[in-house]
Amino acid sequence: MRMSLGLAALVLVAGCNSSSDPFAGGDGGAGRDAGAVVDASTGGPDASGPENWPSTPEPRPARLVILGDSIAACSTVGGKDNADCAAKKLHVALETSNPGLVYQNLAVGGAVTANVPDSQLAGVTTGPGHVLVVLTIGGNDLSPYIFQSDATTQAGYDMKRPTLLADWERIFAFFADTARFPDGATILMNTQYNPFDDCTASPYNLSALKIELLHNFNQELVNLARSHAHAFIADPYRRFLGHGHHYNVDTCPNYMAGAAYWMGDLIHPNVTGHDELSKVWTDATDHIFATSP
Numbered sequence: 654m655r656m657s658l659g660l661a662a663l664v665l666v667a668g669c670n671s672s673s674d675p676f677a678g679g680d681g682g683a684g685r686d687a688g689a690v691v692d693a694s695t696g697g698p699d700a701s702g703p704e705n706w707p708s709t710p711e712p713r714p715a716r717l718v719i720l721g722d723s724i725a726a727c728s729t730v731g732g733k734d735n736a737d738c739a740a741k742k743l744h745v746a747l748e749t750s751n752p753g754l755v756y757q758n759l760a761v762g763g764a765v766t767a768n769v770p771d772s773q774l775a776g777v778t779t780g781p782g783h784v785l786v787v788l789t790i791g792g793n794d795l796s797p798y799i800f801q802s803d804a805t806t807q808a809g810y811d812m813k814r815p816t817l818l819a820d821w822e823r824i825f826a827f828f829a830d831t832a833r834f835p836d837g838a839t840i841l842m843n844t845q846y847n848p849f850d851d852c853t854a855s856p857y858n859l860s861a862l863k864i865e866l867l868h869n870f871n872q873e874l875v876n877l878a879r880s881h882a883h884a885f886i887a888d889p890y891r892r893f894l895g896h897g898h899h900y901n902v903d904t905c906p907n908y909m910a911g912a913a914y915w916m917g918d919l920i921h922p923n924v925t926g927h928d929e930l931s932k933v934w935t936d937a938t939d940h941i942f943a944t945s946p
Contacts, residue, residue, distance in 0.1 A: 705879070705886055710943035711839045715782030716755040717744050720773050721789035725760035729917035730927050733758040737924045740787065742931035747785070747938060755782075765793045767816070770823035779833040786828060787841045787887075787934060791817070795845065795870065796920060803862045810866050814873075825881050840884040841937055844871040846893035848920055852905035857898060887937040889930055896926070 719725045719733070719740045727738035734741055744756040759773045769790055777784075794813060798806040828838035847867055849859045871890050878886040895907040896915040902908060915926030922930060 705875075706940040707883075707885075711785075711883065711941050712783040712837060713751055713942060714747065714754060714785035714839065715751070715836070716757060716778065716784045717747060718777055718784055718786045719756075719758040719760050719788075720769050720777075720786060721760045722764040722793055723760070723762035723921060724789040724792065724930075725758065725787065726762050727927065728762050729921040730924055733760070737927055739922070739927040739930035739934065742928065743787065743934045743938070746931070746935045750942075760789065763793060764790065766790050766820045770820055770827065774824070774827050777827075781836055783836045784828070784834055784838040785841065785938070786838055787843075788824070789843050791845050791870065791874070792920065795867065798863065799857070799859065803860050806860075806863055806866065810870075818877075821877060825884065828883075838883065839941060840878075840881075841887055841934065841941070842874055842878045842884060843887045843933075844874055844890035846889040846897070848893075848897045848916055850895055850897040850899040850902075850905050850907045852899040852902060852907065854899050854902050854905055885937060885941055887933050889933050892929055892933050893922075893926070896929075 723729075725733075725740050727733055727735060727740060730737040732738065736742070736745075740758055740760070741756070744754065748754045755778070757776075757778060759776045761768065761773065764773070769788065794817065795810075798809055801809075825840070828834060828840060831837075845867060847859075847864065849857050851864050851867075853859055853861060853864070875886050878884045893915060895905075895909045895912050898916060898919075899905045900908070900912050900914050903910075913925055915922050915929060917923035917926065
């Protein structure tokens with residue numbers, strides 16, 4: 654279903670639950686508004702509102718499971734157990750209020766969404782103890798289109814959307830299985846940040862269509878999270894705007910004088926970027942587990 658961002662926003666804010674929308678979910682988001690919210694300042698999703706957080710705190714976690722791609726595998730900052738890795742920083746932060754919290758990072762560089770249910774879930778430790786699952790996935794599903802034509806990009810995105818939904822449903826079903834997780838699981842999804850700051854500028858010249866489709870993809874992730882119980886959305890997208898490859902281009906819409914550069918290469922964060930990503934996650938978990946108002 655191809656739609657402009659404006660139409661997509663109207664449909665999703667209204668809580669689209671039509672079978673024609675492959676990302677429309679059920680009504681499992683107890684205590685939350687199932688509709689997604691558009692951030693008028695960027696045109697992208699606003700995942701930061703109070704409707705994203707549970708009406709009652711999630712159970713305290715006994716295990717932290719990290720799944721996904723090279724962002725979570727921390728390929729540019731020394732790996733999964735390095736002190737600069739955002740996932741490890743989250744583990745350290747959570748362990749202060751959850752002594753003995755087990756850290757299991759199964760993220761793999763180059764992973765696409767299908768790799769999570771196809772291979773990574775097989776390595777997840779099951780059994781007693783509430784589980785917090787953090788996923789960074791989707792970037793490798795989209796990155797092949799960075800330098801392709803708009804027509805190829807639109808066609809590829811339209812074709813992938815139903816498959817991505819099916820992959821996410823397999824992930825949700827796995828963690829909803831009380832035989833595997835008798836004490837339940839909390840899933841923290843992530844929007845995809847734009848390494849190019851939502852700006853069409855040299856040398857990358859990311860087209861307006863590709864920026865729009867990234868907004869659409871993130872909006873759908875927000876809506877998907879809000880339509881499943883115990884699933885929440887962290888928002889690196891908004892945090893990273895103005896700190897990507899066009900951070901010093903003053904004609905870009907998210908330019909901020911004196912902003913720091915958070916990219917380690919074309920796609921991955923540097924040490925500062927990982928520190929900021931960890932802050933996005935700790936802010937989210939503070940709300941999910943009600944360690945802050």
